[in-house]
Amino acid sequence: MMKISARNTLAGTVSKVTKGAVNSEVDLTLNGGDKVAAIITNESVAHLGLKEGVRAYAILKASWVILGKGTDAKKISARNVLPGTVSEVHEGAVNNEVVLKLKGGNELTAIITRESSHSMGFKEGDEAFAVFKASSVIVGVD
Amino acid sequence: MMKISARNTLAGTVSKVTKGAVNSEVDLTLNGGDKVAAIITNESVAHLGLKEGVRAYAILKASWVILGKGTDAKKISARNVLPGTVSEVHEGAVNNEVVLKLKGGNELTAIITRESSHSMGFKEGDEAFAVFKASSVIVGVD
Amino acid sequence: MMKISARNTLAGTVSKVTKGAVNSEVDLTLNGGDKVAAIITNESVAHLGLKEGVRAYAILKASWVILGKGTDAKKISARNVLPGTVSEVHEGAVNNEVVLKLKGGNELTAIITRESSHSMGFKEGDEAFAVFKASSVIVGVD
Numbered sequence: 001m002m003k004i005s006a007r008n009t010l011a012g013t014v015s016k017v018t019k020g021a022v023n024s025e026v027d028l029t030l031n032g033g034d035k036v037a038a039i040i041t042n043e044s045v046a047h048l049g050l051k052e053g054v055r056a057y058a059i060l061k062a063s064w065v066i067l068g069k070g071t072d073a074k075k076i077s078a079r080n081v082l083p084g085t086v087s088e089v090h091e092g093a094v095n096n097e098v099v100l101k102l103k104g105g106n107e108l109t110a111i112i113t114r115e116s117s118h119s120m121g122f123k124e125g126d127e128a129f130a131v132f133k134a135s136s137v138i139v140g141v142d
Numbered sequence: 143m144m145k146i147s148a149r150n151t152l153a154g155t156v157s158k159v160t161k162g163a164v165n166s167e168v169d170l171t172l173n174g175g176d177k178v179a180a181i182i183t184n185e186s187v188a189h190l191g192l193k194e195g196v197r198a199y200a201i202l203k204a205s206w207v208i209l210g211k212g213t214d215a216k217k218i219s220a221r222n223v224l225p226g227t228v229s230e231v232h233e234g235a236v237n238n239e240v241v242l243k244l245k246g247g248n249e250l251t252a253i254i255t256r257e258s259s260h261s262m263g264f265k266e267g268d269e270a271f272a273v274f275k276a277s278s279v280i281v282g283v284d
Numbered sequence: 285m286m287k288i289s290a291r292n293t294l295a296g297t298v299s300k301v302t303k304g305a306v307n308s309e310v311d312l313t314l315n316g317g318d319k320v321a322a323i324i325t326n327e328s329v330a331h332l333g334l335k336e337g338v339r340a341y342a343i344l345k346a347s348w349v350i351l352g353k354g355t356d357a358k359k360i361s362a363r364n365v366l367p368g369t370v371s372e373v374h375e376g377a378v379n380n381e382v383v384l385k386l387k388g389g390n391e392l393t394a395i396i397t398r399e400s401s402h403s404m405g406f407k408e409g410d411e412a413f414a415v416f417k418a419s420s421v422i423v424g425v426d
Contacts, residue, residue: 004353005396005406023164036248059350061350061396063205067146068204077180091378092378094233094234094253096236115149133280135417136417138415139360139361140359162305218332219322220421255349255393275419
């Protein structure tokens, strides 16, 4: 895999591709079982050769991830709502970095404002959810 | 409302839903009258039960908001161009946090680079615009 | 041009507009020759008067840009993969700011986590790629 600055480059396998007129939804099952949905153009699906069973990466910048507590996927429009446990919190002047260990064992890093981090009281061991739109996910292949 | 790390979770009411083949535009009128447009999938519109009159939240990370001065909505492709007044500026090493008080009274926080913040000279009391794409807005319900 | 906080406001000319049912792809050739693809609504194309030959700006927040090394555009779903050379790295507590001088001479700034910046070892003079989705680009006109 090429090297890329996105903190979250999660390895998995394509489990389904649903084609629309212009865009497709690509469902990935990450190593460990976590699931991620990505919306990319049909053109990208073709040039990456994505189809069921192909190994691929879900790529997601830390700044695109929202963290929730007690998040109910039925109450939010974002397609990706992944449960996990906070494993690290790094403090900055304006932003904090929070690392979430997902159920399937993948680590997902979020950059959130320091104020949000404090008001939600994130600390190691907390149960939390990573929330992100399918349209923000980039897909890569080896 | 579930707790979520996005700095901007703005309460309002759905004023219109315009369905496309795959996505819908959901127009929200925030408490106070500010208006926000969101593009989400038809599937999300259905599972959230969004329609005119339903109470909902526009959710938007601070890092997804651009700030403008003298911004003319007719000259930029972003659907959301909301006027307001700068109420706070917090300095970081790389990023600054700027809080905008929108016309309708809602507060919207933007994380912008320190250099942009300085070159634009943002300070309390300045008139400014929050600019963001409809596709970056997430919609939540109680 | 109105003033806007997005670090990356790159001047160019529309080279092509490809209309879909709801969205259009707008291809811009920046001054110097770098190319950027943007996906915006047909409505925005109309109200900005975008067509071949029109002067326009590609607007992109620094936090929406991923940086790669040895990036192969055929292996990633993001439409924009622009080669350049690292010209500056500014360190923060959580995030670093990396400036890329593109082949055509334009400067593009990315905010990436400090940890990604360190693990990839970005320093002045390195060859690198700016990676971003067409759907994250905002288009502006004078």
